[in-house]
Amino acid sequence: MARNIAFGRIQEDMNKTSFFKILADEDLSSESMRLIPNEFWRSSECKILPPKVTLKVAWGSSWPVNLSPFMGCYLMERKGWEEFLNDNHLGDNEFLTFTNEGNNCITVDIFQKNCVEILKPLNTSSSNVKNEEMSCVDPVIAESNKRKVDSNVYGASSSSSSAATFSLTIKKSHLTLLSIPVTFAKEHMPKVRTKFVIHDPKGKPWEVVYVPSNGSKLFSSGWRFLANGYGLAVGDLCTFRLVRPKEMVLEVLHDSP
Incomplete structure (x- = not known):
């Protein structure tokens, strides 16, 4: 059901492009895992792609990730991508959706292998996690990012x-x-x-x-x-x-x- 919801979100706004990844590869830093499809940028207003993007998750934390060209597409550079994976303790067959919000911002929805969406940090002790107010986020999202996210988001x-x-x-x-x-x-x-x-x-x-x-x-x-x-x-x-x-x-x- 959670995956269906994820795809439903992707289809809700056809002006936004999305893609997904399943973290099932043994090498999570491989080129295939870090690759961003060219089609992902079709709705971007930028004529020249940015040197870096920001990956942002549901509870408001974000990670800057540099980009580099690769065989006609773009790769997320290893350092920023690995920080994102490590800070969120990913690598157990999670399902991720990436949505282009514009202004060099990509929102990432994270689903565990049991299809339950992760809506809170799994571990808040990491000093690398950043909480930035992103210009690409609309006022409702910005307000929700200020709210406390407890261990049971639905309870x-x-x-x-x-x-x-x-x-x-x-x-x-x-x-x-x-x-x-x-x-x-x-x-x-x-x-x-x-x-x-x-x-x-x-x-x-x-x-x-x-x-x-x-x-x-x-x-x-x-x-x-x-x-x-x-x-x-x-x-x-x-x-x-x-x-x-x-x-x-x-x-x-x-x-x-």
Whole structure:
């Protein structure tokens, strides 16, 4: 399921190019592992490719990596690539997706071999890990990077007072379409129709479509299935927490019968 979500993210914005790697090679610093496909740069506004890029992960840490030409493509130079691998303790058949965000920035989504996405540092003791505010990141991502990421990103214990959240009590109409508070939508939600992934506290995902209009901001397609999966009923208290620009965690306090 996690890999399907990863590919779904790649397809959500066709203006961004992506590629993936599976860290199954015995030599993780080989040329094939460090290679960046030429097609990856097709949406870049740069006429001349940058001498280096920045690899950025979900919790906001980043690594500068120099580039060098290689057989018509580009290689990530060994030093920066190995720092990225070592700082994140990678090399156990992880699945990585690389997305071109522009401004010489590449976001990297990391999935363990059990297909669970890594959303927190596996070890924060390394002094090499950098926490830079990147110009290529939109305001919602930049704000989320300031939040504390606990050991269980989907659990209730991982919520932070600075996380973007809203709560509402389920009405009958909410079981078909969910109306999102306008103030929250204006501050934190996209301006255009967008596919969201909503997780329960254990990480199980549902895909729903967010539809903004002048009069309302709604979760529409997919919401009914989520409501059924959660067993939502009139009177339940729902709290939505934005954990990534297009991902939320939904926690439900069911109304007592």
